[in-house]
Amino acid sequence: MKAKKISESETIMTEMIMPNDTNPIGNLMGGNLLRWMDIIGGICAGKHCEAYVVTASVDNVSFQKPIKLGDVITLKATVTRAFNTSVEVNVDVYAADIKGGNNRMCNHAYFTFVGISDDTAKPIKVPPVVPLSKEEQKLYDGALRRREMRLILAGRLKPKDALEVKNLFLES
Numbered sequence: 001m002k003a004k005k006i007s008e009s010e011t012i013m014t015e016m017i018m019p020n021d022t023n024p025i026g027n028l029m030g031g032n033l034l035r036w037m038d039i040i041g042g043i044c045a046g047k048h049c050e051a052y053v054v055t056a057s058v059d060n061v062s063f064q065k066p067i068k069l070g071d072v073i074t075l076k077a078t079v080t081r082a083f084n085t086s087v088e089v090n091v092d093v094y095a096a097d098i099k100g101g102n103n104r105m106c107n108h109a110y111f112t113f114v115g116i117s118d119d120t121a122k123p124i125k126v127p128p129v130v131p132l133s134k135e136e137q138k139l140y141d142g143a144l145r146r147r148e149m150r151l152i153l154a155g156r157l158k159p160k161d162a163l164e165v166k167n168l169f170l171e172s
Contacts, residue, residue, distance in 0.1 A: 003128040006136045009048035011077045013040045017069055028067040036075055037109060041089040044077035045113035048087055049126045053113035056086060057150055061109040071095045081143035085123035086114045088143045110146055
């Protein structure tokens with residue numbers, strides 16, 4: 001199985017915020033945004049895995065700035081790291097007015113997807129990721145700590161066994 005560059009699976013999606021996407025005060029509803037984030041993350045992960053994928057987890061969705069009716073959003077998804085059968089995907093959301101003004105980052109989350117076989121819907125081994133830039137390396141290295149935190153919170157890893165998370169607190 002050939003390793004892939006992070007940029008090979010990068011995916012971008014654009015949506016315009018319409019009245020049926022908003023709450024009574026004209027802001028994009030969080031659930032609608034999460035749906036789009038899950039879709040773009042799944043497309044990105046599927047391209048990387050060259051297989052169907054299912055969502056395994058979503059970490060720390062941050063709703064930093066409101067997105068208004070009429071705004072245009074751009075969602076950018078990038079695989080940050082591959083594990084045995086899963087990949088972590090970083091999804092960033094930017095908003096701007098229709099003319100491209102007032103461009104701002106509004107949301108961010110990490111999704112985990114598991115590659116599955118077409119025939120059995122069982123997890124499959126996924127291709128590794130090769131970080132090339134310093135920024136990609138930083139995301140790649142951080143993915144192991146984020147994975148340990150997900151496993152701790154899911155009750156699948158004891159905190160005392162989370163070596164990467166321990167090292168984070170021992171550094172400095």
